[in-house]
Amino acid sequence: MERLYLARGLDVHSIDRASQVPAVPTDVFKLRRVACHPPDLDEVVFLTSGTTLGTRGQHAVRDADTYRRGARAWASRMLYSDTDILHWVILAPPYEEARSSSLGFMLDDLSAVAGSSVTWAVRGGRMEVDAIERAVARSMADGSPIIVAGASFAFVHLLDALRGRQLPIGPVGRVMQTGGFKGKSRVVDGKTLRGDVARALGIDAERIVSEYGMTELGSQAYEGRLRVGQGGAADVFHAPPWMRVHAVHEETLEPVDEGDVGIARIEDLTNVDSAVAVQTADRIRVCEGGFRLLGRNEGASPRGCSIGIDEILQTREDDEP
Amino acid sequence: MTREQRERRVMALVRAARRLADARTPEGREVRSAMVRQGPLSEQGVDLALREHLELEPSTWETDALIEAAGDAEYVHVLLSANVFVGALRALALAVAAAPRVTVRVSRRESVFARELLRAVDEPDFGEPVRYAETLRLEPGLDEARCEVHLYGHDETMVQVAASLPENVRVRAHGAGMGIAGVGGTAELGDAAEAIAASVIPFDQRGCLSPRVVLVEGGHERAAALAHHLASLLARGAECVPIGTLSPEERAEATRYRDTCRMVGDLFEAGGGCVGLTSETFWVPPVGRNVHVVSCDPSRAAALLSPLRRRVAAVGIAGSEQDALPMAVLKALPRARVSAADRMQKPPLDGPVDRRTPDPRTPADVVRRFGAPGARVD
Numbered sequence: 001m002e003r004l005y006l007a008r009g010l011d012v013h014s015i016d017r018a019s020q021v022p023a024v025p026t027d028v029f030k031l032r033r034v035a036c037h038p039p040d041l042d043e044v045v046f047l048t049s050g051t052t053l054g055t056r057g058q059h060a061v062r063d064a065d066t067y068r069r070g071a072r073a074w075a076s077r078m079l080y081s082d083t084d085i086l087h088w089v090i091l092a093p094p095y096e097e098a099r100s101s102s103l104g105f106m107l108d109d110l111s112a113v114a115g116s117s118v119t120w121a122v123r124g125g126r127m128e129v130d131a132i133e134r135a136v137a138r139s140m141a142d143g144s145p146i147i148v149a150g151a152s153f154a155f156v157h158l159l160d161a162l163r164g165r166q167l168p169i170g171p172v173g174r175v176m177q178t179g180g181f182k183g184k185s186r187v188v189d190g191k192t193l194r195g196d197v198a199r200a201l202g203i204d205a206e207r208i209v210s211e212y213g214m215t216e217l218g219s220q221a222y223e224g225r226l227r228v229g230q231g232g233a234a235d236v237f238h239a240p241p242w243m244r245v246h247a248v249h250e251e252t253l254e255p256v257d258e259g260d261v262g263i264a265r266i267e268d269l270t271n272v273d274s275a276v277a278v279q280t281a282d283r284i285r286v287c288e289g290g291f292r293l294l295g296r297n298e299g300a301s302p303r304g305c306s307i308g309i310d311e312i313l314q315t316r317e318d319d320e321p
Numbered sequence: 322m323t324r325e326q327r328e329r330r331v332m333a334l335v336r337a338a339r340r341l342a343d344a345r346t347p348e349g350r351e352v353r354s355a356m357v358r359q360g361p362l363s364e365q366g367v368d369l370a371l372r373e374h375l376e377l378e379p380s381t382w383e384t385d386a387l388i389e390a391a392g393d394a395e396y397v398h399v400l401l402s403a404n405v406f407v408g409a410l411r412a413l414a415l416a417v418a419a420a421p422r423v424t425v426r427v428s429r430r431e432s433v434f435a436r437e438l439l440r441a442v443d444e445p446d447f448g449e450p451v452r453y454a455e456t457l458r459l460e461p462g463l464d465e466a467r468c469e470v471h472l473y474g475h476d477e478t479m480v481q482v483a484a485s486l487p488e489n490v491r492v493r494a495h496g497a498g499m500g501i502a503g504v505g506g507t508a509e510l511g512d513a514a515e516a517i518a519a520s521v522i523p524f525d526q527r528g529c530l531s532p533r534v535v536l537v538e539g540g541h542e543r544a545a546a547l548a549h550h551l552a553s554l555l556a557r558g559a560e561c562v563p564i565g566t567l568s569p570e571e572r573a574e575a576t577r578y579r580d581t582c583r584m585v586g587d588l589f590e591a592g593g594g595c596v597g598l599t600s601e602t603f604w605v606p607p608v609g610r611n612v613h614v615v616s617c618d619p620s621r622a623a624a625l626l627s628p629l630r631r632r633v634a635a636v637g638i639a640g641s642e643q644d645a646l647p648m649a650v651l652k653a654l655p656r657a658r659v660s661a662a663d664r665m666q667k668p669p670l671d672g673p674v675d676r677r678t679p680d681p682r683t684p685a686d687v688v689r690r691f692g693a694p695g696a697r698v699d
Binding site: 001003004007022024025027028030031032055250251252253263279281 | 569570572573575576577579580581583584585599602604
């Protein structure tokens with residue numbers, strides 16, 4: 001870290017603003033332990049799903065309560081400010097089977113504190129539509145809303161499992177989806193997926209909320225679709241007050257002018273055990289109340305026959321010569 | 322075609338390439354100025370590539386090997402990508418050696434060299450001239466089994482094009498790749514750095530033979546010494562052959578790479594590019610004159626390289642092939658083209674440059690080989 005300060009010409013003792021802290025590129029989490037404490041004090045270590053040359057990124061957390069409290073507070077505001085009890089359908093294997101997933105950890109915790117029932121819908125690698133149907137029936141019976149949560153690729157698997165059938169979750173049902181598709185399912189354009197999921201679950205597309213989070217961050221941002229009229233904007237990601245998102249120039253890493261496109265530099269106070277400032281490659285435009293996500297800076301396809309970084313990252317474990 | 326006809330066609334291309342390589346000929350002057358206008362290489366970079374990295378003097382053995390590898394077809398359609406431009410010579414040589422009728426679609430981003438090369442072919446006994454096509458098309462009325470499509474480009478292109486082809490057509494697919502250099506325990510570090518720099522400078526690491534990662538035997542201190550030498554040589558080299566233009570995305574990746582190196586290992590600035598240094602762990606730097614040096618115990622080489630097995634097209638060796646690390650690297654990457662570290666960008670004109678997929682395959686094979694993650698790869 002010291003070398004990053006030196007490279008930026010900064011004296012660590014002269015810093016008095018969070019925005020002056022050099023941001024740690026997310027790649028570093030894949031290559032080195034980023035933590036302010038020794039490994040024996042780790043309460044939980046989250047691992048990224050993707051690998052860089054065979055290594056999964058990791059985020060060591062000393063006090064998972066910091067993570068829990070932040071996640072609960074912001075999810076209850078952005079996903080279910082109208083209720084404090086829901087039926088959770090989580091499109092993932094039970095958390096006990098994948099304890100290194102930060103998404104699994106968060107959903108396990110949220111469903112424990114705000115759940116009337118919890119259904120982990122992936123068992124033995126299969127999407128259990130019957131189990132989801134039972135959860136829907138419970139929701140209809142007791143009137144508590146249902147929330148279907150999972151990664152985007154899991155929703156593709158759900159649609160495939162439904163084979164065109166509808167599974168209405170009721171008018172106050174909602175969906176939380178996050179993340180991409182790489183290597184996990186067929187790739188579906190975000191707008192198409194939103195429309196298909198809305199049709200399949202019989203809800204208005206505006207009740208599908210995208211989450212912006214990553215293993216390297218303790219906090220999450222959510223689209224304001226369920227907060228329109230209460231300070232939220234539908235297609236804008238809103239970050240909690242303890243998380244700041246800036247657009248910076250992708251080469252100089254200096255803040256871009258207001259409204260210009262840049263890559264997301266995130267200052268997240270819940271990352272107190274690792275790196276408070278994290279540099280992502282996600283292209284964003286900061287706007288009133290939050291930011292719009294424009295996609296990932298995948299790097300240009302190199303001009304020439306050299307391989308691009310992104311292609312290397314797609315190298316599969318089952319690759320054979 | 323007879324063997325003599327095939328050889329005549331190949332050598333006509335080689336002679337045309339010689340005219341382009343010579344800066345004193347009108348063709349040589351014209352191609353230089355057009356290549357510089359097109360980018361991305363600098364003026365000196367274009368000149369270096371034309372003078373030093375075109376295969377202008379193939380031996381009989383090499384020409385024989387190329388003709389043998391080219392096989393026999395009635396018709397070949399070549400889709401050139403924005404390849405390292407000198408690659409067009411080999412691609413066209415393979416095509417004209419294989420078939421009497423050839424069409425080529427040049428890339429929009431690299432349209433100069435192939436056109437200039439074909440324009441410079443001025444020999445009546447070349448046979449039917451190579452024609453241009455804007456889109457991929459097979460000649461109607463031809464036996465599909467006697468047609469080949471030669472594809473150069475990234476995985477996505479391979480899949481897209483192959484999926485659109487009739488199943489009887491054969492496809493030569495040359496995907497993107499990268500080079501690795503291995504520095505053995507007996508290598509003199511100054512010589513090794515010089516050899517590696519000679520392969521890094523041409524094409525600004527844009528080639529599938531470019532050594533983006535250097536594995537060094539003998540511990541971290543030795544790797545650090547090599548990285549230091551290499552950075553000095555690249556800085557000096559940039560004074561004679563300046564780096565070309567990089568896109569904003571490429572510059573952004575370079576910023577990210579530099580910051581990551583600063584946190585995870587060491588970074589040496591190197592005349593517009595940089596050399597990163599780590600021990601026993603590495604990642605691939607972006608294009609531009611960036612190289613990652615990693616100290617590697619020979620016993621760990623196979624595991625370290627395992628995720629890149631399919632991606633490495635070339636291995637360059639500094640030191641003796643009997644050194645433990647080069648031996649381990651060659652064992653881990655059996656399909657890569659192997660050369661001395663300073664010859665990585667000077668492959669003989671002896672067949673496809675890429676030995677990973679040397680033979681024509683069915684379109685379905687190509688889709689499987691280059692297809693979506695999760696697909697089984699044979």
